Amino acid sequence: xxxxxERIGYGLGDMSSSMFWKVFSYYLPFFYxxxxxxxxxxxxxxxxxxxxxDAVSDPMMGVVADRTRTRWGKYxxxxxxxxxLFSVAGILLFTTPDWEYSAKLVYAYATYILMMTVxxxxxxxxxxxxxxxxDDSQEKTVFSSFRMFFAYGGSFIAxxxxxxxxxIFRRMGQGSTGAWQSAMVVIATVCFVLFLLCFALxxxxxxxxxxxxxxxxxxxxxxxxxxxxxxxAALCFxxxxxxxxxxxxxxxxxxxxxxxxxxxxxxxxLHFSFSLPLEFSIPFYAGLFLxxxxxxxxxxxxxxxxxxxxxxxxxxxxxxNACLVVCSVLFFFLPVTPSGLWLMLLMQVVxxxxxxxxxxxxxxxxxxxxxxAEQRYRTASTGLIFxxxxxxxxxxxxxxxAAVLWLLGACGYVPRTDEQMAAQAxxxxxxxxxxxxxxxxxxxxxxxxxxAILVARFYPLTTQRMDEIQEKLKLQRQ
Numbered sequence: 001x002x003x004x005x006e007r008i009g010y011g012l013g014d015m016s017s018s019m020f021w022k023v024f025s026y027y028l029p030f031f032y033x034x035x036x037x038x039x040x041x042x043x044x045x046x047x048x049x050x051x052x053x054d055a056v057s058d059p060m061m062g063v064v065a066d067r068t069r070t071r072w073g074k075y076x077x078x079x080x081x082x083x084x085l086f087s088v089a090g091i092l093l094f095t096t097p098d099w100e101y102s103a104k105l106v107y108a109y110a111t112y113i114l115m116m117t118v119x120x121x122x123x124x125x126x127x128x129x130x131x132x133x134x135d136d137s138q139e140k141t142v143f144s145s146f147r148m149f150f151a152y153g154g155s156f157i158a159x160x161x162x163x164x165x166x167x168i169f170r171r172m173g174q175g176s177t178g179a180w181q182s183a184m185v186v187i188a189t190v191c192f193v194l195f196l197l198c199f200a201l202x203x204x205x206x207x208x209x210x211x212x213x214x215x216x217x218x219x220x221x222x223x224x225x226x227x228x229x230x231x232x233a234a235l236c237f238x239x240x241x242x243x244x245x246x247x248x249x250x251x252x253x254x255x256x257x258x259x260x261x262x263x264x265x266x267x268x269x270l271h272f273s274f275s276l277p278l279e280f281s282i283p284f285y286a287g288l289f290l291x292x293x294x295x296x297x298x299x300x301x302x303x304x305x306x307x308x309x310x311x312x313x314x315x316x317x318x319x320x321n322a323c324l325v326v327c328s329v330l331f332f333f334l335p336v337t338p339s340g341l342w343l344m345l346l347m348q349v350v351x352x353x354x355x356x357x358x359x360x361x362x363x364x365x366x367x368x369x370x371x372x373a374e375q376r377y378r379t380a381s382t383g384l385i386f387x388x389x390x391x392x393x394x395x396x397x398x399x400x401x402a403a404v405l406w407l408l409g410a411c412g413y414v415p416r417t418d419e420q421m422a423a424q425a426x427x428x429x430x431x432x433x434x435x436x437x438x439x440x441x442x443x444x445x446x447x448x449x450x451x452a453i454l455v456a457r458f459y460p461l462t463t464q465r466m467d468e469i470q471e472k473l474k475l476q477r478q
Contacts (some may be wrong), residue, residue: 009201011150051398052114062387073204129327300356
């Protein structure tokens, strides 16, 4: 059994990745259209093209990492070597040069492609480490749970701090473009330190060596039926999260508004017979909505191990998605009223708890797919298989982020100017755009979750099947 310090150390790696990824997923489309100054159609194509490149590059990185040999292991060295580039690329991504439109568009493509390439260079080896830190399937679920717990913790910090950080730098005299860049400098510095800690606290214990060619690795991968099904299931899950997440900033700006608050009267609940100043008003903004969701994600992660042990990984996956379908549909019927705002926050908590269960579950299921491949095809292609999970994540992000921008562009959504953003001015939007924002928060994610259930129904690696595979692997590795 691994030490607590190593479990925490492994979690710190995805804490760093997730701080960047959530800011990219939730705020970058809004940044490009409202701060950087790209047209919605150009921003949508940018997000799609760069993330497709990023997804395609993942298997390449997986193959390279699988064949790396150092005294630190196969995958762990990349945490140390790529971390500085990771932070610098994030800062460049949120930098807005004072250039003409065509030059800015080229800059946006160059920095986004750079960021996604560097993200692949560090995140694919990091994910593959799970396959060589332990050979116990249940311990892998524990590592995955620590990973996602810290990932959501990092997301909470980044999302809760992002808008306040931007506000602080804006009050220091920076415009919107400078404030967004400075906020990313703070986040990037924290991420750099976290990856160094992850490298220092973790170890690779299993010495897996592929005895086949790269071509045989890919051939075995394409013949791996559980891998195909996990690709589909993971793509659906990440599409669900990205569509909702990328919509939130727009939803709050144009449906909720900048001036809404959550009102709470303590005296009402305590039934005081005399008047006391126990009424509270909390600003209800996108960062609060998202960061509360990250805390709920962490609660869900803590539930993953006992729930998966009780019901099995496959049944848990399908049951959670069924609940996501129901909750997403119910969100559509919530009114924008004082009580409705509380119900929105409550629904965000429930949905986020469910997605919190899903995240470590998917990584643990990929580790099972890796063991299946090693046992059946005699190929130690852990990096290649885990890179496919990152590929599915990025395809989901590419499709989801681009779809949000294209749908809003098709409906005539009106982006804000820098002055309107600084003043948090309301902009009159077409009724069709408002309707689409509601659908993007409800029925569209529900449809994606339903598709995930249909895909997972055919996944064959049940608990009993994995027990059999582990017994065969013990003999095969001797």
